[in-house]
Each structure stands twice: as structure tokens, then as C-alpha cells.
Amino acid sequence: MKMNPYLSFDGSCEEAFKTYAKVLGGEIVAMLPYKDMPMENNFPPEWGKKIAHARLIFGDNVLMASDASPERYKPMEGVSVTLNIPEPAEAERVFDALADDGKVDMALDETFWAHKFGVLVDRFGTRWMVNCEKPR
Structure with a gap:
């Protein structure tokens, strides 16, 4: 079993994932806009270029996300994405x-x-913990 975080953005998913791919040395393997979804007519036309699903692979990690509509978007609260870096x-x-x-x-x-x-909230609203543990 593997656990993969799924993030929600307020319209900045594509920019965030391009940044994360660069910073984390990963590859975006999916970046699907709403306009290419089977139910594209369920979304306002201005949402056509917003992201319905994104997937980033870095190392043996997977990070996924999408843009949430304004009435459904809530900023990240009570959770952090933790990176353990040797x-x-x-x-x-x-x-x-x-x-x-x-x-x-x-x-x-x-x-x-x-x-x-250290702990930070990036410019996209994602809360990160960066951890470089001492040997046990």
C-alpha cells in the first residue's frame, strides 16, 4: 500500500506543479485540463484551462492535485506535505x-x-515540512 497526497488549488495548479517538478526534480506525467474531461460541459467555460487532475512523480513519490472551483476551494489546513531529505x-x-x-x-x-x-507555506498555499533527520 502507498499513500499519495492530493492537493487542491484555487486555480494555480499548473503553475504550482511546474514549480514543484523543477524544485523536486520530478516529472509531470498528467496535467489534464477541465476542457478535456468527458463532462466538460458541467464546468464554466472560463474553467477550461484549469486543471482537473495533475500527477507528479519524483523519486518513488507521487503528488497529485487539481484546481477546485471557487465555491469548493478551501485553503490547506491541519496537514503538511513532509519531505524527508537525506x-x-x-x-x-x-x-x-x-x-x-x-x-x-x-x-x-x-x-x-x-x-x-523547517516549516513553510509556499506561494501556492501548500504547507511543507522539510526534514533532514540525524542518524539514529
């Missing part, structure tokens, strides 16, 4: 890239369990 320098690079134009809730720093740990 090298401190890579943790810093990823944290800094995701934090660009976002909000850092906890600066990336050493903790009792990690060489580096």
Missing part, C-alpha cells in the same frame, strides 16, 4: 526554493532529531 545541503536548497514568495513558519535549523527541519 542531505542537509539539499534540504536547504529545497526549503529555500519552496519558501520563495511564501511564508516561513519555522526557519530551517537543527533540532534534537534533525540536522535540518
Whole structure:
């Protein structure tokens, strides 16, 4: 069994996933706009280019998402996407890239369990934890 986060965006899914693919070194394997969906007539025409489903693969991880309509979109609350990165320098690079134009809730720093740990909300509204654990 595998668990894959599924994110909702307010119309910025495509831009967010292109950013995530670049930052995480992944490949977008699906980016399906509403206009190409079988039930495209159920959505307003201005939603044609918004994303009904996106899938990003990086390493052995999968991240999925879509744009939610304004009446259904709710900002991420009570959950974080956590990245466990083995090298401190890579943790810093990823944290800094995701934090660009976002909000850092906890600066990336050493903790009792990690060489580096930090929390941020990126410019797309996704809450991330970046963790670089110390050896046990």
C-alpha cells in the first residue's frame, strides 16, 4: 500500500506543479485540463484551462492535485506535505526554493532529531515540512 497526497488549488495548479517538478526534480506525467474531461460541459467555460487532475512523480513519490472551483476551494489546513531529505545541503536548497514568495513558519535549523527541519507555506498555499533527520 502507498499513500499519495492530493492537493487542491484555487486555480494555480499548473503553475504550482511546474514549480514543484523543477524544485523536486520530478516529472509531470498528467496535467489534464477541465476542457478535456468527458463532462466538460458541467464546468464554466472560463474553467477550461484549469486543471482537473495533475500527477507528479519524483523519486518513488507521487503528488497529485487539481484546481477546485471557487465555491469548493478551501485553503490547506491541519496537514503538511513532509519531505524527508537525506542531505542537509539539499534540504536547504529545497526549503529555500519552496519558501520563495511564501511564508516561513519555522526557519530551517537543527533540532534534537534533525540536522535540518523547517516549516513553510509556499506561494501556492501548500504547507511543507522539510526534514533532514540525524542518524539514529
